[in-house]
Amino acid sequence: MAHDLMRGVGGGKPFLLMEQSPSVSNWHDYCALKRPGVMRLWSWQAVAHGADSVMFFQMRRSIGACEKYHSAVIDHVGTGDTRVFREIAALGKELEKLGDATLGASVEARAAVYFDWDNWWALIHTAGPTTDLDYKEQILDYYRAFYDLNIPVDFVGAEDDLGGYRLLVAPVLYMVKEGYDEKIRRFVADGGIFVTTFFSGIVDEHDLVVTGGYPGQLRDILGIWVEEVDALPRDKENSFIYNGSRYPARLLCDLLHTEGAKALASYQEDFYAGMPAVTVHAFGKGKAYYVAARSDAEFYNQFLQDVCKDDCGIWPLLMQTRGVEVVLRKNEKGSYLFLLNHNDAFSRVWLEDGCTDMLSGEYIHGGREIKLAPKDVRILKKE
Amino acid sequence: MAHDLMRGVGGGKPFLLMEQSPSVSNWHDYCALKRPGVMRLWSWQAVAHGADSVMFFQMRRSIGACEKYHSAVIDHVGTGDTRVFREIAALGKELEKLGDATLGASVEARAAVYFDWDNWWALIHTAGPTTDLDYKEQILDYYRAFYDLNIPVDFVGAEDDLGGYRLLVAPVLYMVKEGYDEKIRRFVADGGIFVTTFFSGIVDEHDLVVTGGYPGQLRDILGIWVEEVDALPRDKENSFIYNGSRYPARLLCDLLHTEGAKALASYQEDFYAGMPAVTVHAFGKGKAYYVAARSDAEFYNQFLQDVCKDDCGIWPLLMQTRGVEVVLRKNEKGSYLFLLNHNDAFSRVWLEDGCTDMLSGEYIHGGREIKLAPKDVRILKKE
């Protein structure tokens, strides 16, 4: 997510990873070694998400001061006869093989996640309704579902154009900056799909509450009115039923009334049992979804899968294999599919189409499963 | 307890609750909504304990600054069409019905709890014997027993007259201010019942230890000498047997010798097994009790019940129903019994005497049970 976010900040252009760590960082509580293969895996992961360079910190391990136990390409021993040095040298050889094939390539996404630092800071500084609300975690809830589904996403900010996207997800869109509601309104009216959550549409860009009923300027787009917000401690949860399955409602539960929207799920407990927990509103040619409480990974996966498939026609890059990350970069030379096996075990991935393995040079026929070693990486050029 | 304490600070006169919260406060970790009926219940609770007014904070929810998520009579939506507004309006209607009936009424108590801020501050600033001693919790231990027993209490300070009381309870009377021992001495000599605990009679009002053996100036009244004080960590306890039941001894255990007092209970464990844990001393026409360790709610309930009944002739206002608070206010117009159902379920209360329901106007015959809805309130004018 950090890589996608950085690519988004740069407007989708390739970026440079400034400080890859050869092995341990020294500032963790417990500075575990990077296990064999992990430095390579994470380096290719950066490339997969849009990096054109991966630089290392540090070349030589310093002998003094606060980073003397941060790992380095050349350790205190001063020779190249170390595991860490050998792994880096081997990665260099692979880069030679790949050459400039992926340089300048971009990641194509039809789904966007809204991320805004002012929104984050405003949330940090609210007094109430809960101290447990962490904007990054809320973003990660939705991002992780896309990640698990092998669906590429871009991060967009308030200034970014929404033109190329079918889907805009804006978790906890607490602060609606001047004109941004209108941007969303046009996006949805023109056929876009918009998803937002509890505690959205609350303040303007000066952190002042927009009166007239939450979610403020988004109220007409979402077709709802949020009357109250209930905060739940960590050991307490409500629940709702969505598409036949029960999911938890946690953290904050909006108590809302529909004003044109349709309830897709309702709370099951407490005095607001029966009130809507998930809503959808047809607006112009598009739709606007509202998720009124925090839920869990199973819900986010199911919900975004439904929205992507049924409303947006967005399909996964590949069928999902647990622990195997799939990313696609494209440039004028071709399309490159990165398969990153984060598992400690062999993993199998189904390939529909034939392609060329850029590191081995080998051609791989489609319509079969390929096997990835633990922590292994494949870069496949599509036909 | 906060209401009773504030009434005590004001010398028993009616008080004004300045800031009732319509629903959420914004400064909790988790700002849960006040459930339906709770704002009404807690408002009447203040009246029951002596409030003549209940004011709300805030009328309109502010749009900026640190209390913008504190609840208000009028929410950010700006209309009266909210649950919270409707509950407040309904409470207003009830107040109209009650009129000035309870204005100026007082709470009559024959038991008093001593509470002194200087004592509190001195306890906060001791180094040793335990960091877990919290004066408020010690007061609450005894207050809660009175509350559960439906026995009204007043809070008194060092300046207050003890004339009207049969019973004075002074938990952790660590600091005995100049002349206060003499006040207690006269109170007991004249027939009053006095209860105090471990770590009492230690310092004078300048926070200097009174030498000559703990509990200092109270030693002759209590008829004991405390030789040592043992501090127990949270996971450790001793025990004692009182009236045939075993109760825990926690926090601090005084190792004491009787000097005229009689042991009612003795420690069961450790090297001080057999030493007295609860004592009583006949002094003049009265009695002085000493509880040498912290115990639990079951002990406090049993012990205070025994003392109230056997020594003081103090009887509960009503037979106890778990979760239903019972308070009595009296003025020249009559006696008003407040029944406050804190339970989330229907509760039954036995009424001995007939009375008039001040909110419904209905007459209720005595000698029968009445039923209270969850969170419901009754104000009954006694015949």
Next chain:
Amino acid sequence: MAHDLMRGVGGGKPFLLMEQSPSVSNWHDYCALKRPGVMRLWSWQAVAHGADSVMFFQMRRSIGACEKYHSAVIDHVGTGDTRVFREIAALGKELEKLGDATLGASVEARAAVYFDWDNWWALIHTAGPTTDLDYKEQILDYYRAFYDLNIPVDFVGAEDDLGGYRLLVAPVLYMVKEGYDEKIRRFVADGGIFVTTFFSGIVDEHDLVVTGGYPGQLRDILGIWVEEVDALPRDKENSFIYNGSRYPARLLCDLLHTEGAKALASYQEDFYAGMPAVTVHAFGKGKAYYVAARSDAEFYNQFLQDVCKDDCGIWPLLMQTRGVEVVLRKNEKGSYLFLLNHNDAFSRVWLEDGCTDMLSGEYIHGGREIKLAPKDVRILKKE
């Protein structure tokens, strides 16, 4: 350990315990009373480890300020009629009986533990590889094994002569001060046995890393090269098999290669399974051991027992009785064996040789078991 360390700081000369506490200290979270017999036991413990005087803080309990609840010889009651006073008076009588017998006596140890404050401070200020490394705990790991084995130890610093010792244990010898490696080198070359651990030989006395491969200047003595250091969080452990038993490897695990040393144990898990966890290197007439990870008390007991017996010919003072501490002091008048029963139960100790009980005057025949009461102390003059 504190007593042995203080004796070591003073170069082995008798010391004076400045502030024995008669009973409670006031600055603990929970100031538990010293149980009957404990003040006496701990006073004789100080004498056993080299104290010629035991002074008390405080004579009279103060009535004000922050230590007014620290125990005293004379309590706030102001009389001698207290348990604490009686115990101190009885101890005084025992001291009269003992007279000047043990004055000036020294503790004779053939094993030394290296302890260095600069090393400690350097470890506190490292950033990485783990925040859980506590130098004192590492020292205590080894000290406790000697203690359990009834083997006397001295603490030595960088300036102290190693002449009289067979064994030098230097846990986490992180900082090797100028010339200290040479001191160790000569000690081992001349037949001494040296034990050190993970994260040793890293920096010089200016806290700068010694390049050329860990453990720096100790590399030739230990016959190993440490390539990497893995940090394990608290809930994770590796393991190794030493002499047929499996022991845990915790905290830090060095990944090392032998360079002349012999592996006595190897890691059982993770990618470094099979790498040495304990090594020994024959160097000159002596040996140098390296323990590459933290383990548990069972390992330290077994390992030091083996080293003491097989390599050093160091034997326990007495056969071990759990909870009974055994210390020997010698002067020109004789040898005094202190038996200190820390148990709350009677304990039996096997005496090989006859001796005189210095407190009772009684002669005790050898070749039999003697019985110690809970918390009791015997001072036995050897024949």
